[in-house]
Amino acid sequence: MAAPSSNPALAPPQPALSVNSNPAHLDPLPPSVFTLPQTAQLEALYTIIRNKDTSRGDFLFYSDRIIRLLVEEGLNHLPVVARTVETPTGATYNGVGFEGKICGVSILRAGEAMEAGLREVCRSVRIGKILIQRDEDTTLPKLFYSKFPPDIASRYxxxxxxxxxxxxxxxxxxxxxxxxxxxxxxxxxxxxxAAPEGLTTFCTRFPSLKVITGWIDQGLNEKAYIIPGLGDFGERRYCT
Ligand code: URA
Known part of the structure; x- marks a missing residue:
């Protein structure tokens, strides 16, 4: 048998690091929450976007890669119906097709950054927008603007x-x-x-709504930033 290589690039793949990864920060995970597979590759992508010294270009590129994975995982949760097609060989293939219409709704402004990832996967998808900000008088989240496809009630x-x-x-x-x-x-x-606090509150309030998250972090600081997090996503993405 060959001796193990001393070249780290040729070393056998290591399992994903477990020290930072969920669901340790939320155990048990609510049944409506689905995380991306916590692989070493995913952790490497998160390490880049969490790094305060990462350039804007790299932040865009690597956050887009994660968004693409998340959108694909989201689509896995849509219902399908049986669909049969004929292949160029003349054979019949009994497959499936998506059942319903979908649309995206981005929560402004950071959510807008995820629209391109959705469009890459669902070419002509309709996208609505919603702007919610803290009401200075009540400190509660307040709706400032929304625009949805007119038939949103019949879409996923x-x-x-x-x-x-x-x-x-x-x-x-x-x-x-x-x-x-x-x-x-x-x-x-x-x-x-996701922060465990927000995820728990959200899933308790809406138990039949599925949540697809890439990573569950440790918690929130006193300014409601996610720790370790990545700072203000909008600022990192748009530099404003
Ligand atoms: N929004 C962000 O952009 N970052 C946080 O840590 C929390 C909310």
Whole structure:
């Protein structure tokens, strides 16, 4: 048998590091929460976007890679129906096709960064927008603007927001979607990093809504930033 190589590049792949990864930060995971497979590759992508010294170009490139994985995972949760096609060989293939129509809804402004990733996968997808900000008088999340496809009530909605901190904006966004006739179980919330506090509150309030998250972090600091997190996603992405 060959001796193990001393070249680290040729060393056998190591399992994903477990020190930072979930679900250690939320055990047990609510049944409606699905994380991306916690692989070493995914952890490497997160390490790049978490690094405060990462350039804007790299932040865009690597956060887009994670977004693409998240959108693909979100689509895995859409229902399918049987569909039979004939292949060029003349054979019949009994497969499946998506059952319903979908749309994206981004929570402004950070959620807009996830729209391109959704469009790459679903070419002509309709995308709505929702702007929620803290009401200075009540300190509660307040709806400032929303624009949805007119038939949103009959679509599956992929709700897009990269950071789930306290969950306040996401819960308000779901309330608004439900007021527009979208049933809770037809909404899939997609995000890059979740804080256990926000995730627990969100899933307790909307138990039939699926959450696809890339990583569950340790918690929130006193300013409601996710720790270790990546800072302000909008600022990192747009540099403003
Ligand atoms: N929004 C962000 O952009 N970052 C956080 O850590 C929390 C909310």
């Amino acid at each position: 909605v992929l709700l897009l927001d990269p950071m789930l901190a306290t969950g306040g904006s996401a819960m308000k966004a779901v309330e608004v979607l439900m007021e527009h006739g979208v049933p809770e179980e037809r909404i899939i919330f997609i995000n890059l990093i």
